[in-house]
Amino acid sequence: MKIAQFLPWIGKDEYDATASCFEKNWITEGPKAKEFEEKLLELTGARFGIFAPNGTLALYLGLRALGIGPGDEVIVPDFTFIGSATSVEMTGARPVFVDVNRRNFQIDLTNADAIVTEKTKAIMPVHIYGTIADMGAVTAFAARHGLKVIEDAAQALGVRRSGVHAGCFGDVGTFSFFADKTITTGEGGMVVTNDESIYERLRYLRNQGRINRGTFVHPEIGYNFRMTDMQCAVGLRQLEKLPEIIERKNRILDNYKSQLGDMPGIKFFEPDEGADLIPFRVCILTDQAEALSECMKENEIETRTFFYPLHRQPCFEYLKDEGAEHSMDDSSFPNSIYGYEHGICLPTYPTLSDEEINYVCDVIKEYKDGS
Ligand SMILES: Cc1ncc(COP(=O)(O)O)c(C=O)c1O
The missing domain is CATH 3.90.1150.10 (Aspartate Aminotransferase, domain 1)
Incomplete structure (x- = not known):
């Protein structure tokens, strides 16, 4: 018997779900993306959300929307997938590592006060292996040191602590829809926030420095971080499951x-x-x-x-x-x-x-x- 580490649970339902994109001739972000976004906000309880091409770029967008850049430091657990830390490096900031606990390998801030410097601007708890970090401790630490909180919830869709969904405790939270994640769109990611001004910045950053497509006037510098409607159609079917x-x-x-x-x-x-x-x-x-x-x-x-x-x-x-x-x-x-x-x-x-x-x-x- 040969047994894989992981196989995504996708099939004819997901395949059929993409048909309407072809029938309606709308393949980039459109009606399916809108519906997928609404359903994800309903699930997580977050006020605002935007998509990203994957979880790493969702983290990058979240960090940029928090104003993280060259010269800054972001505290990241030593025990996580590389994308948590490379997203920090991508902004030009430095990831500063902190140990995790031995019980369930979530970030441990017991001895972390000493690693905060005047350059430290944010902390990134990572909700690892399907459970959730001690967000009471993280938010207290962040408040004590005046830090922003970005939660890497790539592995934690559906996971709550005291009724609050992962990704919704801090300033921003991010998810991944990679093939091995709880639900998948092949590749894909999302940033959620409850803060309207962060949401505005996210929208500019992901959409070529403008709020809406269809104009060629770009008030800010931004890029293209879209998903496709085919991916979102798959995501909607996965959410039902x-x-x-x-x-x-x-x-x-x-x-x-x-x-x-x-x-x-x-x-x-x-x-x-x-x-x-x-x-x-x-x-x-x-x-x-x-x-x-x-x-x-x-x-x-x-x-x-x-x-x-x-x-x-x-x-x-x-x-x-x-x-x-x-x-x-x-x-x-x-x-x-x-x-x-x-x-x-x-x-x-x-x-x-x-x-x-x-x-x-x-x-x-x-x-x-x-x-
Ligand atoms: C904890 C964690 N953070 C970030 C990522 C990056 O997500 P993606 O592979 O969608 O870029 C992953 C994905 O494996 C992850 O497990």
Whole structure:
């Protein structure tokens, strides 16, 4: 049996949903985009939203709309997908890394006051692996230091904490609709905000420096960050499936937990009290991560490691020379390193069958029995 790490749940429904774009001869952002935007605002509870071509560019737009640029610093967790940090670099600002907690790998600000300088302008909590950061702690930290908050909620569509949707606690929040995200449009992203003046800036930035298309007078500098109506038609169909996607993903996690949860040396991580978990990945922690992953590979099960710590990324070597006041040493990021060395993402996607989960669990049990 061969099992992928992830497969998007798309098919004839999504294919059929795009037909009206061709029938109406409207393929760039149009009626489907409007409807998709409205439905996403309804889901998240945000007042305003704009689309972006992907989650990385959504972050870039959000940062630019907050006025982040060259000379600024933005606090980013050391443990996240590279796009969180490269979006900061794209604005000309510097990402400054902070460790995460070991419970569920969300940003940990316990010792972060010392990394704030006069250049620090914003903080970017990343809601990782389908749960949500401690936004009470983040917003208190931001208020204490006068920082803007941009939430990377690429992995957290549908996820709430105390009833508030991820992406809606800070000044802006962003989502990704990449193929492995909770819902997908192939590529795609969104920025949400409750602040009308930020929304205005986002609109100029994404639409060639003007509010509406069809004029060639451009009051500001802006660019093209549109999606297509075909993508939005797919997104609308995916949104209809969202309750079932969530239910299936939770059922898959429960199944894994019922078979592996009591096994010595295997730990699942838990959301905080009051925080949802829509398992973006099924994450386990084990002392034998490398050898177990190798064994699973030999049995044609595709696993993923946890993220490689950002402070170790070759592409961020240059940061070591640029700001001696910010530590890039392993000693500052013990939990991020722990996650990388101990974490395994097990296959999870809505169409993963019980039989396939049983196979994955059997391979893990056999490995554990023999080790
Ligand atoms: C946490 C996080 N941030 C940002 C991104 C970037 O999104 P995209 O791939 O749509 O650019 C991703 C996507 O994988 C992500 O997981």
